[in-house]
Amino acid sequence: MARLCFPVLVQLVLLIAGVAGGPWQEFLRPQSDVDNDVVGTRWAVLIAGSKGFENYRHQADVCHAYQILKKGGLKDENIVVFMYDDIANNSANPRPGVIINHPNGSDVYAGVPKDYTGNDVNVNNFLAVLLGDKSALTGGSGKVVDSSQDDHIFVYYTDHGGPGVLGESLFASDLVATLEKKHAAGTYRSLVFYVESCESGSMFEGLLPANISIYATTASNATEDSWATYCPGGGQGEAPPPEFMTCLGDLYSVSWMEDSDAHNLRNESFELQYDNTLDLFMGSSDPANHSATVGSTDNLLMQLSSAVHVHQRDADLLYFWHKVRISVI
Ligand SMILES: *[C@@H]1O[C@H](CO)[C@@H](O)[C@H](O)[C@H]1NC(C)=O
Ligand SMILES: *[C@@H]1O[C@H](CO)[C@@H](O)[C@H](O)[C@H]1NC(C)=O
Ligand SMILES: *[C@@H]1O[C@H](CO)[C@@H](O)[C@H](O)[C@H]1NC(C)=O
Ligand SMILES: *[C@@H]1O[C@H](CO)[C@@H](O)[C@H](O)[C@H]1NC(C)=O
Ligand SMILES: *[C@@H]1O[C@H](CO)[C@@H](O)[C@H](O)[C@H]1NC(C)=O
Ligand SMILES: *[C@@H]1O[C@H](CO)[C@@H](O)[C@H](O)[C@H]1NC(C)=O
Numbered sequence: 264m265a266r267l268c269f270p271v272l273v274q275l276v277l278l279i280a281g282v283a284g285g286p287w288q289e290f291l292r293p294q295s296d297v298d299n300d301v302v303g304t305r306w307a308v309l310i311a312g313s314k315g316f317e318n319y320r321h322q323a324d325v326c327h328a329y330q331i332l333k334k335g336g337l338k339d340e341n342i343v344v345f346m347y348d349d350i351a352n353n354s355a356n357p358r359p360g361v362i363i364n365h366p367n368g369s370d371v372y373a374g375v376p377k378d379y380t381g382n383d384v385n386v387n388n389f390l391a392v393l394l395g396d397k398s399a400l401t402g403g404s405g406k407v408v409d410s411s412q413d414d415h416i417f418v419y420y421t422d423h424g425g426p427g428v429l430g431e432s433l434f435a436s437d438l439v440a441t442l443e444k445k446h447a448a449g450t451y452r453s454l455v456f457y458v459e460s461c462e463s464g465s466m467f468e469g470l471l472p473a474n475i476s477i478y479a480t481t482a483s484n485a486t487e488d489s490w491a492t493y494c495p496g497g498g499q500g501e502a503p504p505p506e507f508m509t510c511l512g513d514l515y516s517v518s519w520m521e522d523s524d525a526h527n528l529r530n531e532s533f534e535l536q537y538d539n540t541l542d543l544f545m546g547s548s549d550p551a552n553h554s555a556t557v558g559s560t561d562n563l564l565m566q567l568s569s570a571v572h573v574h575q576r577d578a579d580l581l582y583f584w585h586k587v588r589i590s591v592i
Contacts, residue, residue: 424460
């Protein structure tokens with residue numbers, strides 16, 4: 264059940280759609296550095312679609328992403344966060360009020376805006392937020408992506424998924440139609456979309472038009488699973504602290520985020536990040552190629568190689584299995 268898998272098995276589906284340069288860079292460089300070459304506001308929408316302590320990792324990923332964007336200079340008014348928010352105070356949480364995304368990680372929960380929590384984390388609100396349509400919202404903070412033509416938008420979605428669907432009810436056709444509508448409204452210059460879920464490639468493959476300035480990258484192709492990481496049972500240093508019975512992160516997500524943490528993002532373009540790290544995990548299945556890389560990403564690869572990775576779908580089972588095991592002891 265808890266299958267051991269190495270990062271090289273993870274593949275990247277990369278769909279480049281008419282964006283020149285590195286949009287990721289534009290998100291994370293402080294505005295003062297980019298005034299010369301970037302006009303407009305940087306927005307982000309972060310969504311953890313799941314709930315329950317067995318899915319700890321999705322909300323941990325989103326909290327971590329928030330901290331990175333915040334450090335990169337985005338303002339809270341431009342970051343919209345969807346998370347059920349049932350983790351920090353969960354009775355199963357060994358560290359009340361704290362969420363970590365790495366075995367030795369510090370708290371990533373502090374400061375995260377609670378725009379849409381509980382049942383307000385839903386497809387209707389997500390699409391309304393993307394479109395900047397306040398009238399279509401139900402509940403929540405009312406924050407939407409009120410963007411204009413020069414703006415840049417980053418969307419990060421982490422959840423379970425299946426062919427053509429994220430979570431239980433965000434269908435690829437609805438998502439792509441919404442993105443086309445957003446483009447037709449002329450309300451962004453570039454949009455970068457990261458998705459972590461099983462079969463996440465199926466959200467975009469063959470569906471996302473090449474001419475709407477959207478750069479989408481996914482944790483898996485249209486027919487494969489994505490992987491949870493820092494799971495109970497991991498090797499020395501790589502397992503979560505023993506009191507955690509749940510996985511702390513998702514492999515694809517922590518790879519780009521730990522890379523972002525490790526680098527000075529003011530200098531790094533998305534291409535560089537991609538070359539350095541995402542490529543290691545997703546671009547090549549030949550381990551020999553990985554030895555050519557340098558610097559912190561090597562460490563990252565080695566660290567993650569010895570971590571236990573579990574299929575997204577099995578990660579819940581792993582949690583319940585550990586829970587049962589502990590309660591029996
Ligand atoms: C978690 O508990 C703290 C302290 O009791 C409280 O301030 C906070 O509102 C709670 N958060 C949630 C999401 O319930
Ligand atoms: C994108 O390309 C397709 C096919 O060439 C075309 O039908 C469509 O109008 C284009 N859309 C935009 C927004 O330019
Ligand atoms: C998707 O990934 C699976 C498993 O890694 C692989 O067997 C399959 O060939 C890939 N499909 C495509 C279209 O790349
Ligand atoms: C966490 O810290 C311990 C002790 O310093 C170290 O052995 C371990 O490798 C670290 N784990 C990770 C994933 O960095
Ligand atoms: C990154 O940019 C800053 C100034 O923007 C510069 O001082 C620093 O040396 C750069 N770092 C690297 C590694 O290029
Ligand atoms: C991996 O390395 C080999 C030889 O070192 C090379 O022929 C091959 O093209 C590389 N594969 C990728 C995906 O870069």
